[in-house]
Amino acid sequence: MSRPPRPSPPPAEPQERAVGGPALDTAGLVVPAGAARPPAVTAISWLVADLDTGQVLGGCGPHEYGTxxxxQKLLLAATMLPRLDPQQVVTVTDGDMDIEPGSSAVGLVAGGRYRIETVWLGLLLQSGNEAANVLARLGGGPDGMAGGVRAMNEEAHRLGALQTHAVTPSGLDGKGQFTSAYDLALIARACFADPTFRRYALTEAHRIPAQPAQRTKGFEIQNENQLIYRYPGALGGKTGFTDLARHTYVGAAQRNGRRLVVTLLGAEPQPARGWEQGAALLDWGFSLPRGAAVGRLVEPGELTASAAATPSVLAATGEPRPAAASGPLEDGLVARWPVAAVVAAVIGLLGAALLWRRRAGRRRPS
Known part of the structure; x- marks a missing residue:
């Protein structure tokens, strides 16, 4: 099917592509030995993982960059849910309503007063982009929405999602905004560890209150994620679509004491919609024996802690080097500068020592 031109991703970093295990460093299919072939999907990349053990059951291009x-609203949730009081009443600003015309909105109004819990439900049930702006602004501190996006990138770094860089809080396309199927699994795992998120993700409907001062009536919203209605054991997730990203999806379910998550990037809705492709991959994952895996999801803070090790230790253990929270270093110049400085200093010291020896030799009696 015809697609709009894909944005150019950042240069591939070998250390980042090996996060979770060397088998995940592939643009193709990776499944456990002897496993049945997974169902065909239209997604450019995908991954299935165990939410509890962190085992990666399989994937296709798990570290390939995608839009x-x-x-991306899941990263906003992972970042801001611990920061914001769900019972606090907040006022929506004109700036919060600055979203792309025709894009997804829940129906909040400037000047309206809503509980933060209502804003979260507007974000997760109806994918409201204005709701994302509100939450990023509130959680961003003195810098407002910009601070919120910066906090999202810091959280991605903490989780080990080194290929993720947020530019907008909502996931509306922005230059340099990328993620990967592996990173989405890390982010989803953090979300589903939060009981408040789990409750929101399974909420089927919620009423947005009337705003008499703005002369707007109340109305009801429904959860757009069809997985919760049609897949036994569904835990929820998130849908996504833009012309550039195509269809993206994250879904989770439980069966026989196992909780699995599936992530998809760059899918087309035919012959099956994103949630249906996710459901088929979940079925495949549940069919695998426990312990079958091709890699693992790193733990929050694990890669940050390994950054404190010396370079020789990192090289010896094969631990990946974390990227900057704001994204990959441009041309690697920041990373190479300290090495060049050390080399120059060593050369200077050797030259000074050689000059001293020559002068001392001239003063020594024959």
Missing amino acids: PASV
Whole structure:
């Protein structure tokens, strides 16, 4: 099917592509030995993992860069849910309503007063982009929405999602905004560890209150994620779509004491919609025996802690080097500068020592 031109991703970093295990460093299919072939999907990349053990059951191009669309709202949730009081009443500003015309909105109004819990439900049920702006602004501190996006990137770094860089809080396309199927699994795992998120993700409907001062009536919203209605054991997730990203999806379910998550990037809705492709991959994952894996999801803070090790230790253990929270270093210049400085200093010291020896030799009696 015809697609709009894909944005150019950042240069591939070998250390980042090996996060979770060397088998995940592939643009193709990776499944456990002897496993049945997974169902065919239209997604450019995908991954299935165990939410509890962190085992990666399989994937296709798990570390390939992709455009997130609204599944980026999960990173916003992972970042801001611990920061914001759900019972606090907040006022929506004109700036919060600055979203792309025709893009997904829940129906909040400037000047309206809403509980933060209502804003979260507007974000997760109806993918409201204005709701994303509100939450990023509130959680961003003195810098407002910009601070919120910066906090999202810091959280991605902490989780080990080194290929993720947020530019907008909502997932509306922005230059340099990327993620990967592996990173989305890390982010989803953090979300599903939060009981408040789990409750929101399974909420089927919520009423947005009337705003008499703005002369707007109340109305009801429904959860757009069809997985919760049609897949036994569904735990929820998030849908996404933009012209550039195409269809993106994150979904989770439980069966026989196992909780699995599936992530998809760059899918087309035919012959099956994103949630249906996710459901088929979940079925495949549940069919695998426990312990079958091709890699693992790193733990929050694990890669940050390994950055404190010396370079020789990192090289010896094969631990990946974390990227800057703001994204990959441009041309690697920041990373190479300290090495060049050390080399120059060593050369200077050797030259000074040689000059001293020559002068001392001239003064020594024959």
